[in-house]
Amino acid sequence: MNLTTEKFYNLFWKNKTCRNLFLLSKEELLETSTFGTEQNYFSYSSNRIIISNANEEGDESDTIKFRNENTLLTLDKNLEERIDYFKPIIEDFLDQNFKKAFEKLSYDIENKGWSLVIKLIRLLSNEEKREINIIQLLQGYGFIGKHLNSFEEIEKDLESKLIPKKGNSLINEHNIKTFFEGIKFVKELYVNNSYKKLYSTNQVLVNTLNSEDDFGSRIKLFGLLYEAGIISASNQDAIIECSHCEPGTYKGVFQLKLNPKKLNNLKCPICSKELTYFVPYTLNEEIYQIVKSKDGILLDALKYKLHSKGFDYLSNQHYLKDIEVDCLFEAIIENKPVLYVVEIKMFKLNTTHNKLKSKIKQSYGKLIEDVERLKSLEDFKEKHLKPLLLVNVTDKDFINEIRYEIKTSNSGAVHKESEILNLDLLKFSD
Numbered sequence: 001m002n003l004t005t006e007k008f009y010n011l012f013w014k015n016k017t018c019r020n021l022f023l024l025s026k027e028e029l030l031e032t033s034t035f036g037t038e039q040n041y042f043s044y045s046s047n048r049i050i051i052s053n054a055n056e057e058g059d060e061s062d063t064i065k066f067r068n069e070n071t072l073l074t075l076d077k078n079l080e081e082r083i084d085y086f087k088p089i090i091e092d093f094l095d096q097n098f099k100k101a102f103e104k105l106s107y108d109i110e111n112k113g114w115s116l117v118i119k120l121i122r123l124l125s126n127e128e129k130r131e132i133n134i135i136q137l138l139q140g141y142g143f144i145g146k147h148l149n150s151f152e153e154i155e156k157d158l159e160s161k162l163i164p165k166k167g168n169s170l171i172n173e174h175n176i177k178t179f180f181e182g183i184k185f186v187k188e189l190y191v192n193n194s195y196k197k198l199y200s201t202n203q204v205l206v207n208t209l210n211s212e213d214d215f216g217s218r219i220k221l222f223g224l225l226y227e228a229g230i231i232s233a234s235n236q237d238a239i240i241e242c243s244h245c246e247p248g249t250y251k252g253v254f255q256l257k258l259n260p261k262k263l264n265n266l267k268c269p270i271c272s273k274e275l276t277y278f279v280p281y282t283l284n285e286e287i288y289q290i291v292k293s294k295d296g297i298l299l300d301a302l303k304y305k306l307h308s309k310g311f312d313y314l315s316n317q318h319y320l321k322d323i324e325v326d327c328l329f330e331a332i333i334e335n336k337p338v339l340y341v342v343e344i345k346m347f348k349l350n351t352t353h354n355k356l357k358s359k360i361k362q363s364y365g366k367l368i369e370d371v372e373r374l375k376s377l378e379d380f381k382e383k384h385l386k387p388l389l390l391v392n393v394t395d396k397d398f399i400n401e402i403r404y405e406i407k408t409s410n411s412g413a414v415h416k417e418s419e420i421l422n423l424d425l426l427k428f429s430d
Contacts, residue, residue: 223261233257242268
């Protein structure tokens, strides 16, 4: 474990706001992209945390979204017009200079197929004669004249056709101006699509993560994470905009290396009001690998705590071909050894209580079934097994509600021994 991870767990166990943040599922903590369909999809969580002061349901967030959508609609239309403008010009240039060459190449591709491909591979694989072979090939099809005998001569000939001059239908003053305007539109299109990706991210924004924490505590936490090297400034663009001024009055996309606790100092130079910001930060690589692992921060945090308290444990143990126990550790309760069989479950918390409750009960049922089967094994026959479902849900009252419902509806011995806990409810004797 590196020094930064040690600093992280020191903060994690002492700071409730830090636990609330990092006990989110990886899809809620990290920026996650999903590809494919609902039935067949792949998701990837990047090493990026976006800090923003835009409330998901706030007026400034709606203002930012509608402004950007209006800009994107305008840019799409203008870019389409410029493509339509250049399309016939480029087609005419190609027809004048390379029409017969393309027709001949197309005919050979259609009629010779793989034999042409093999011929090209042979010509290009000969390093000593590669330049000569390419030039002869281009001359054979008519892409260049017979008087051109080197790449340098080809380059100069092409440049002469692209020099702006009177009568040049492709390169002239008007087309150059239109081209650079098009480049500007492409740039604006990229910027505004990047903007859209930031404000529509899957991440639960910093000031709406958990009702137990306020915006100030979140920003203070990010400041502590930054100073400890747990998060660092990203090389990716940050975006700021004044939602109080008229659209386009003050808006920027740039590199920003700033301690998160200083973000609230960003003010509009026009109206002096607070700017809306979306600033990406990078998570320390070792912690990132822990967060995006199957059991997330929850299993690693448990192992860290067990180690610090002097408990021996085993993790990711396999039994009976289809049972994996996330963690096993033994504790003395009332002077008797008890073996905890721990199932770790990281749930998406940004959902309804009913859905979350259903998933927790389903995981609990699976744990009980596994423990019942484990009791038949020789290694566990003489052990006092205690099933423990450890979840990332931070709401203690909600967990107690589920525990009560399960205990009152199940009377078996294993159910009486079982527990559903989060890290705050999990107590270790010193």
